Amino acid sequence: MKIALLGYGKMGKEIEKIAQERNHEIFLKIDSFEDWNTHIYNFLQADVAIEFSTPATVLDNVMKCFSANVPVVVGTTGWFEQLEIVRELCTEKNQSLFYASNFSVGVNMFFQINKKLAQLMNNYQEYNVSMEEIHHTQKLDAPSGTAITLANDIIANMHQKECWKNELTDDKAVLGIKSVRESDVPGTHTITYESANDIIEIKHIAKNRKALATGAILAAEFLVGKKGIYEMKDMLF
Ligand SMILES: NC(=O)c1ccc[n+]([C@@H]2O[C@H](COP(=O)([O-])OP(=O)(O)OC[C@H]3O[C@@H](n4cnc5c(N)ncnc54)[C@H](O)[C@@H]3O)[C@@H](O)[C@H]2O)c1
Known part of the structure; x- marks a missing residue:
């Protein structure tokens, strides 16, 4: 080509x-x-x-x-x-x-896991879900496009969540996303479901581009x- x-x-x-x-x-x-x-x-x-x-x-x-x-x-x-x-x-x-x-093929598999996990967690309101994304300091947009895709897929599959916000929040209707900027990080996305008793975490780490x-x-x-x-x-x- x-x-x-x-x-x-x-x-x-x-x-x-x-x-x-x-x-x-x-x-x-x-x-x-x-x-x-x-x-x-x-x-x-x-x-x-x-x-x-x-x-x-x-x-x-x-x-x-x-x-x-x-x-x-x-x-x-x-x-x-x-x-x-x-x-x-x-x-x-x-x-x-x-x-x-x-x-990345890996992130697209992660998208599927994220959707499935959101469906499973939908009935368990004792867990609150949040997200963290880390990228290099030259990145112009926040949250990342990948984080927005992950967030929209969670919102589509969890009745409790109505929208996302680019900060962590205690509001149960809002999915909080924390954006961190550090030198030389190609892209790390972590989704955390936390209850009073335990934490479930899924994470994708890009090692390079x-x-x-x-x-x-x-x-x-x-x-x-x-x-x-x-x-x-x-x-x-
Ligand atoms: N979809 C994905 O898988 C994926 C992966 C990585 C990055 N990104 C996104 O891709 C974009 C680029 O990322 P990057 O890390 O290469 O950024 P970068 O800043 O290293 O490169 C952007 C380049 O665009 C050039 N540019 C400026 N104006 C232009 C114009 N009018 N026409 C063509 N080029 C122009 C700049 O000179 C610069 O070299 C960002 O939005 C980033 O978030 C997407």
């Missing part, structure tokens, strides 16, 4: 390594708004774009992909409140979009040749 990288930061560089291992060509890199001026015509030749930029630039990049008829895999987080509009535009323009708050980058390349391979909107569950399960 001829891949255009939209965003050449920590994830873009990791994706480049995996793409080369899998014999794909990174034929274009865009790492700023200005880069589009020089690359816009070449971009039309891309088989697929992989977008890991910033919450402020992702939507402009996705719209450019839709206009250029280039399928796009989006990893950037912090824009999902606009998701419905983007989905509608993708369908209306007959384009191809794959998005995920987390591309390789699983995320590999998942994004697999998503690009999956997306090429398809129209429509896809998520990890469409590829994995």
